[in-house]
Amino acid sequence: MIRAEHLTMIYGKDFKAVEDLSFSIGKGEIVGFAGPNGAGKTTVIKMLTGILRPAEGRALINGFDIQKEPLKAKASFAYVADNPDVLLQLKGVEYINFIADIYKVPDEERKARVPELAERFGILDALDTPMREYSHGMRQKLMVIAALTHNPPAWILDEPMTGLDPSAAYELKQMMREHAAKGNCVLFSTHVLEVAEKLCDHILIMNHGHSLYQGTVDELSAAHPGKDLEEIFLSMIDHRSTQEEEK
Numbered sequence: 001m002i003r004a005e006h007l008t009m010i011y012g013k014d015f016k017a018v019e020d021l022s023f024s025i026g027k028g029e030i031v032g033f034a035g036p037n038g039a040g041k042t043t044v045i046k047m048l049t050g051i052l053r054p055a056e057g058r059a060l061i062n063g064f065d066i067q068k069e070p071l072k073a074k075a076s077f078a079y080v081a082d083n084p085d086v087l088l089q090l091k092g093v094e095y096i097n098f099i100a101d102i103y104k105v106p107d108e109e110r111k112a113r114v115p116e117l118a119e120r121f122g123i124l125d126a127l128d129t130p131m132r133e134y135s136h137g138m139r140q141k142l143m144v145i146a147a148l149t150h151n152p153p154a155w156i157l158d159e160p161m162t163g164l165d166p167s168a169a170y171e172l173k174q175m176m177r178e179h180a181a182k183g184n185c186v187l188f189s190t191h192v193l194e195v196a197e198k199l200c201d202h203i204l205i206m207n208h209g210h211s212l213y214q215g216t217v218d219e220l221s222a223a224h225p226g227k228d229l230e231e232i233f234l235s236m237i238d239h240r241s242t243q244e245e246e247k
Contacts, residue, residue: 001025001026001027001029001061001062001153001154001184001185002024002025002048002059002060002061002062002077002154002156002185002187003023003024003025003059003060004021004022004023004024004044004047004048004057004059005022005057005058005059005060006020006021006022006056006057006058007020007021007022007044007047007054007056007057007058007059008020008021008054008055008056008057009040009043009044009047009052009054009055009209010055016209017040017043017209018040018043018044018047018054018209019209019210020056020057020210021040021044021057021206021209021210021211022057022211023204023211023214025154025185025187025202026185027183027184027185028180028181028183028184028185028201029180029185029186029201029202030176030177030180030185030186030188030199030200030201031185031186031187031188031200031201031202031203031204032188032189032190032195032196032199032200032202032203032204033045033187033188033189033190033203033204033206034189034190034191034193034196034203034204034205034206034233035189035205035206035207035212035237036191036207036237038208039206039207039208039209040206040207040208040209041158041189041206042082042158042189043209044206045079045156045158045187045189047059047066048061048066048156048187049066049074049077049079049156050066050067050070050073050074053067060073061073061074061076061077061154062076062077062153062154064076075103075150075152076152076153076154077152077153077154077155077156078147078148078150078152078154078155078156078157079147079156079157079158080143080144080147080155080156080157080158080160081143081158082158082159082162082189084136084139084140084142084143084163085139086143087131088130088131088132088134088139089130089131089132090130090131091127091128091129091130091131092123092126092127092128092129092131092134092142093114093127093128095131095142095146096110096114096127096142096145096146096149097110098146099146099147099149099150100114100146100149100150103149103150105149105150109151110149113148113149113151114127114145114149117144117145117148117149118145120171120175121141121144121145121168121171122141122167122168123138123141123142123145126138135163136163137163137164137165137168139163140160140162140163140164141164141168144157144160144172148175153183153184153185154184154185154186154187155176155179155184155185155186155187155188156187156188157186157187157188157189158188158189159188159189159190159191160172160188161190161192161195173195173199176188176199177199180201193229193230193233194229196217196229197217197229200217201216202214202215202216203215203216203217203220205233205236207236207237212236212237213236217229220232
């Protein structure tokens with residue numbers, strides 16, 4: 001459903017933010033995308049969603065090349081960016097309807113889906129309030145609701161739980177599980193390894209634009225006996241950083 005083939009992004013003349021990254025996510029899978037700040041996670045997500053054009057390689061969403069068939073590809077995924085501070089002059093319901101209009105969501109469908117999502121996130125009563133009056137967490141909830149209104153098969157979420165209260169974070173994780181159980185897929189980036197450990201079918205760890213690991217948490221733990229996931233992650237990042245410094 002989501003496939004990255006040899007993705008490379010170069011900033012300036014020669015800085016490779018991402019180099020030759022490939023992975024795939026199939027139906028029914030939840031994949032966690034982990035790595036330290038500056039690892040290249042957001043750059044990868046922006047290439048997958050068509051915000052950035054890769055220097056090399058390609059990204060396919062549900063079989064559609066994001067560069068060659070952008071409208072078909074974008075219609076088949078939900079995207080939540082890492083910054084919820086957009087169009088703050090709009091009321092919450094106005095922003096949701098704006099996004100729903102872009103995706104041509106029928107009125108009947110949005111009338112049924114939006115209140116359900118807003119109720120689950122606990123902001124139903126705030127939809128008529130301008131977003132500039134929202135807290136960061138409320139804006140994050142609204143971004144998720146708007147992105148999911150057209151109910152696409154693939155979800156691509158960049159740090160979606162940042163700023164969410166425990167109740168909302170729990171609901172989002174439940175939504176991810178429900179979505180995957182229907183044969184869809186979810187890719188989300190996170191700094192919280194415990195979330196990836198409990199929620200994901202697979203994890204993808206990267207640093208300095210390179211893939212360090214792709215596989216299950218159980219396989220990763222088995223390869224590093226006696227260490228918890230955080231210790232494994234830190235040792236992998238330190239090892240990669242040492243290699244980069246030696247070059």
